[in-house]
Amino acid sequence: MSFRQIIVQLDEGAASGLRAQAAADFAQRHGAHLTGVFLTSEYVRQYMAAESLSALPADVVQQVLSGHESAVAKLAGEAGAQFEAACAGSGVSHDWRMVGGDSPQSFLALARASDLTIFPRQAKACLSEHGLSAAQVTLASGGPVLITPEDDYAPPVGRRVLVAWNGGREAARALQDAWPILEKAETVHVLTVSPEGEGDRDGLLQALLAKHGVKAELIGDPSQDESAAEVIERQVAELGADLLVMGLYGRPRLQELLLGGVSRAMVAASPIPIFASH
Template identity: 30%
Template sequence: MSYKTILAALDSKANAKQVTDFSVALAEQFSAHVIGLHAETLATVPLIAPMEIPDPSAVEALQQAAHSETKAVEAIFRGAMQSDGVPFEWRSYICTAGYSSANVMECARTADLIVASQGNLAEAADSRADLESFLFESGRPLLLIPRLMTRPQPIHRALIAWNGSKEAARAAFDALPLLKSADSVEVFSVDPPGASRDAPELAGTDLAASLSRHGVKVTLRTEEKLGLPAATAIENRLADQSIDLLVMGGYGHSRWWEMLFGGVTRTMLESMTALTLLSR
């Protein structure tokens, strides 16, 4: 298994270079083709109070600004791809549905991996929510880049946050190309659920055995009765071990910070220091 089609989700000029640079690095590592994707949402009609009369000039100004950003994002993407000689294509869509449109979703669902930026979660605008929904409805693994990580770095140490769920299992195997190239991979369980409580130290044993057959250099670690939320235990482990890549399952709601382990908070992703691969 390898990543041969990488989708770079280029939602804004602010993070276009970051996402493009990481996509280039991955493309060079896996000899992959990169698709640069940007969805430009048609502006809605502002109304002039108190008569609620449509303001065409305001609509035109909003659309011109959106189109200017699209062109700027495209220039950043094309410049980097051509400079590094990476095979690529550019796709931009203009539609009222933005990232929720059928064309955008169809493009995403045929990629091996989606690369996106953590962005600024303090500014949860409607457009950001639209992008988040798109990423987690695509059915494809997502590699999320921390906001403060400005340049690609080698993945030496990886951590799989393991709770035995189907989402965590999917994430572990979606991450295989990256895990195989890492120097070490830890399967980390916090208060393992179910039958594994009878022998908690065995949590993740079958996963570790399966990964090792793929050539992954894997170890196991289980922590119990810490009195801490899973998110805090994971954060502590990331910091203690200088982890470069976190692999975990994504869960049901419409914001990143509500998707991890069903209860991991917004704080965890706002302070994330490692690349994070999520699947659901």
């Protein structure tokens, strides 16, 4: 497997420039084409029903709609300029798209036609209250999602990788999706959090990693007085990891309402980007 098509969500927020840089660096490292995606919005869907607008004079309606459209276009242009600058610095093949963000379907269609989606914890359509969470995208897109914190992380990501492993289906899915990253990483640690402190007794995981040419150190942490999420965060700090690979547990139809406890805690507070699969 390799990453050939990556999309990254960008917006008018302060963290968007850092996300663009991280995405461009990642795409360049993996020889992928990068698509920047900006979520637009329609005024009518945000603030008032069409019936309310119909009571206003036509010229006022047009002024309101044109003003909103112009404001969205201006902010999209600024985000696009940041994206162009990041891609120019990395020399990565790229393109720019603006899609409707008042419902999730347009963005999810792009995500399902890509090898990897790069997305913040929470994103809103421009000048709108409608949006998507990273958990929604991970559970609904069918592919891996690189979830970025708001700030305080430094591109490039994926050189020092920590894999959270419990032997479950979601963890296995994340591991398999992450092979292109693991094979290029400088260091890989695989963490199992369990009272026994051991997660690969039969050696199958170590054998699989070796077949992919990944020299990984397996860590068993007994987690006596900490939650699994606290153990992961502590190991991230001790190892100096810049990327966490983990499976995301949850039910797609209800998204974050039924996320597993560790998944919910890490998506909400991980200090480093998460490569997540469902």
